[in-house]
Amino acid sequence: MVGRVIVITGTPSVGKTTVARLLSLRLNAVYVNLTEFAVRENLVVGKDEARGSLIVDEGSVSARIREIVNSAGEKDVIIDGHYAPSVVPNEVATHVFVLRRDPEELQKLMRKAGFSDKKLWENLAAEILDVCLVDALNAYDKEKICELDVSGKDVEVVVAEILEAIKGLRKCRMGVVDWLGKLEMKGKLDEFFKI
Template identity: 45%
Template structure:
């Protein structure tokens, strides 16, 4: 049976860096959903305000099912912030939701050129657990949440392999940025609208 591993999380959290390193370790098939949408004509329209694309999720799910079924590789790694919503559930799916302290995430996002509304929208999405919520909606019971704050890509991959190879159990629901930021006295900084 094919094993589908999702690497999801807020934009800039480190999905692609992690997923590519894991792909090498497992000799897996790698699918980056941003590229996949472009290459397979799954983009419905561009959201100019948010500099992002709107994809046909239903068509993407069908196409992904095809790709997963036809590849000879037993391990498929899917990288994308909406991966949970479009991954077919008939295979053995394991979801890793990468989480990063908003302060560090903000730095990563700024390095990628995010500013203004788009920056704060994404930071707020991290704070209110949007990607985790999507993962729970579609793949409950198959989710691991990883706080990757301050961790090297190598360490993150090690943690993922420990879980996949059952040396560690996976946990979900321990990240609480709202509480963390409140304690640090910085929550207000993130909730502002620009």
Template identity: 30%
Template sequence: MKITITGTPGTGKTTVANILSKKLNLPLFNISELVKKEKLYIEFDSERNAFVVDPEKLREFFHNKKHFIAEGLVAHYIPSDILIILRVNPKKIPERLAERNYTEEKVRENEEAEKFAVIATEAIEKSKAKRILHIDTTKRKPEDVVNLILEGIGGKEVFEEVDWLE
């Protein structure tokens, strides 16, 4: 099974992916680390202090892999059986990103991105996944999110309405 997990920074991707990987006994790939290690980037963006991912190189890396979990901001670039989009109330973003040494500008940028569903919209529009799960993590513990994902993997429809603009 190929599972990809995406969402704005602070939605719980890494935490949820770690728990899910152990429960399903699937290898886990953190895309940020993978991009650096395998040189799957086009350039380094010094303004954002991040590598610009090369989508073709990323897809090529996963091309022959049959079973995995890949988590990261651009996980939706990878063809998968299930794409999981994690969401969180934008007001929680500063609190969740506090320990990451992000600049105030980067925190605000991520808060706005979540408010306007930038990652979620792109993921839904460009997804190569057979199924999409869309989950609000705001009031859930990571273990509860994983249990919901397992229900989705089992066939339950898991696509929650999320609109932070209302």
């Protein structure tokens, strides 16, 4: 039997790494943080100075991910990263969790993390416009995808929800958030589109 390959994706600062690390402990799984992995494996080919982010060799990252999955045998593999849909093939992933967070909450977390204004507003726009969900839908079979609103939730609660979904005790859904509608209703939409 081959282990499961569980992708945790979402906008930067949504809580992917915290959730993925705890989930990997609960499942005694192999854990791969894509950014740390790309740096450690010398798969970074440049830096996007304007965005303050690394540019990775996606083909090489994808090939190495396949090797890790194959060598894991029966162990589960947890893959954490916002660009996971670009490097973890559909045929490899068994479950894909797209974490979502209320943009007002996310903005506070990004400021606390020291994001530049440009990066902060770009990532908030991505969250509001469902970019990570759309990326997942373009890369994976719909039945593999679970969208989870993690707003205001403790990491233990989020991991419990993921475990329930993996075990089939919780139905996976998409379209669980409408940040655009929420912000528009509150009259705050213009505040969040400053790119």
